[in-house]
Amino acid sequence: MIITTVRCFLITLTFLGGYLIHGFSSRNGFYDAVTRLTEQRIVHDGTPYTNTFTGIAALDGTLSTLLTFFWPVVDGNNPGLSLACFLFAGQFVAVWTVTIIEGLRTGKTWRLASFTTIYGLLVQTTGAALMTPAWTALHLFATPTVSRPSIDTLSVPESSLRALPYSITLGFIAPSIAMSLPTPGLISQQNRIYAICIWQAFPLWNTVFPGKSNTTSTKNQHAQQLRLLRHCYIFALSIASTVQIATLTLSFSALLFPGLFTPITAQQLHPRNLFIPPNPFRSSKISGIPQGAFWFIQFDCWTTSIAYFIWGLALRYAGKESRGYGGSLMDVVVRPLGLGFMGAGLSFVWERDEMVFAGGNEGGKRRVKVL
Incomplete structure (x- = not known):
């Protein structure tokens, strides 16, 4: 019953997310401004650039559009937009980590949900608000690890788990930092353009370190598998939670101590403006590309957050290991506050793994809380 309800919710959210980022962006004038x-x-x-990045016309056109979109995010002139993207990027480390891990599970080999690179590239080109609820819904439909998780179906190639933090650091985090560096002091305008374009390809990095399937199934191998999973989860949550707390601190400082900021910065960082997007069903019009990008990121972030949070809850509480355990207020309130909704979604998946591996290693069930 839980899984069926969540599937329907995520399918509905897919269509809603598509409207929130694409329909609303078309109506408010953002897409027209980007096209011009x-x-x-x-x-x-006003910085000019050549749109010949790869020599492939279609790909260069896409990169040019994405460059136009992301430039006001990192140019330092739009603190609200930059902070919103900082939050989204930090939280997305948790999303991408758990997405890759889920795609590598033995029980998902060659299923649609295992093609995470394609999913990541579609996120970059069509938007997370559209693809994230679609992927999570597909995952709940197409994988046997949802209601019947076991050590065998949840196992991941150990070489992939060892490489995962490095691939995310090199492919996602490093380009994110590079394109955010101030110009011309630390990075030139041209190199910033290159960094933005390179960042778009981060989904390809998890294919650089292919993993080999585990050939044994022993208690020692299970313990090693769980240790490696924990390292990946801790890596992702440390980033997601740090970014979450830093964002909340800055935003509420603008509310409580506005004198610390310029009036425009204090207004943009105010929690009401930072976290609450406009009504997408009204005839709102953007004042410029930064505002359009800001609204897009807000809806992209919120939709992705809700999808991964609900999906993580479903994985955590739908399996047989969780029968009879109803959760707590901390699960749905306190945890997202400290970890963010995307980080909280990862923490639920982590708890599911802990319970399954604990039950398999000890011959019984054990309730586990990772936080």
Whole structure:
């Protein structure tokens, strides 16, 4: 019953998310503004660029559009937009970590949910608000590890688990930092353009370190598997929670101590403006590309957060190991506050893994709380 309800919710959220980022962006003038600048081969602040990045016309056109979108995020002139993207990027480390792990599970080999690189590239080109609820719904439909998880079906190639933090650091985190560095002091305008384009390809990095399936199934191998899973989860949650707390601290400092900031910065960082997007069903119009990008990121982040949070809850409480355990207020309130909704979703998956591996190693069931 839980899984069926969550599946229906996520399918509905897929269509809603598509409207929130694409329908609303078309109606408020954001897409038209991006198209005009892309055709002129300039970004928001007037910096020109060549749109010949790869020599492939279709790919270069996509990169030019994404460059126009992301430039005001990292140019340092839009603190609210930059902080919103900082939060989304930090939380997305948790999303991408658990997505790759789920795709590598032995029980999902060659199923649709295992093609996480394709999912990641679609996120980059069509938006997380559209693809994330679609992928999580597909995952709940197409994998046997949801209601019948076991050590064998949840196992991941150990070489992939060892490489995962490095691939995410090199492919996602490093380019994110590089394109956010101030110009011209630490990075040139041209190198920032390159960094933004390189960052778009981060989903390809998890294919650089292919993993070999585990050939044994012993208690020692199970313990090693769980240790490696824990390292990946701790890596992702340390980043997601740090970014979550830093964002809340900055935002509520603007509310409680506005004198610390310029008036415009205090207004943009105010929790009401940072976390609450506009009504997408009204005839709102953007004042410029930064505002359009800000609204897009807000809806993208919220939809992804809700999808992964609900999906993580479903995995945590739908399996047989969780029967009779109803959760607590901490699960749905306190945990997202400290970890963020995406980080909380990962923590639920982690708890599911702990229970399954504990039951398999000890011959019985054990309730486990990782936080």
